Amino acid sequence: MTTTPPVLQELTAEEALRLMARAPVGRVVFTERALPAIRPVHFTLHAGSVVFRILADPRLAAALHGSVVTVQTDEYDADRVSGWSVTATGRALRVTDADEVARLVCHMPPLWEDAGDHVFAMTPELMTGRRVVR
Structure with missing residues (x-):
């Protein structure tokens, strides 16, 4: 019996954005x-x-603030050997307007601890992603 090894497929920017929208937690690289x-x-x-x-x-x-950062997120199912990873890279800018902060954070899950927070917005200049498929 032979098994097909998993393959990495490049995602389009549209696919990457769609998948990224499903994952509320990621990693910021700076x-x-x-x-x-x-x-x-x-x-x-x-x-x-x-x-x-x-x-x-x-x-x-x-x-x-003002630095180029990458936000990465992924999903992986070890049993099915399938998943994806997406990275978005651009310049992070701190959102300081209180009304704008309130409007943005109402769409986000709460932080892990209630210690106050800073909100940043980053418009991706580079969006990449890969999917693992069999």
Whole structure:
């Protein structure tokens, strides 16, 4: 009996956005003190931007604001050997208008702890994705 090995297929930008919209939790990848860093984030897609929240951390907020970041999310089923991964890359800008923050966060799940938060919007300049299929 032979089994077909899984294959990686490139996703179109439209497919990548559709899949990304299904996953409210991802990872933001950024540079911290000249080193790559990754933090889990809650996010949503809104008006062409990836909007994400971080806990109140002034140092992290300063590192993110105006910087090029990547938001990555995925889904994988080990039993079926299937899944996908999507990355969106662009410049993160902190959302500071209180009304805009309130409007954006109402579409997002709550943070893991109630410690206040900062909201960022990133318009993807690069969107990539792959799907694992048999």
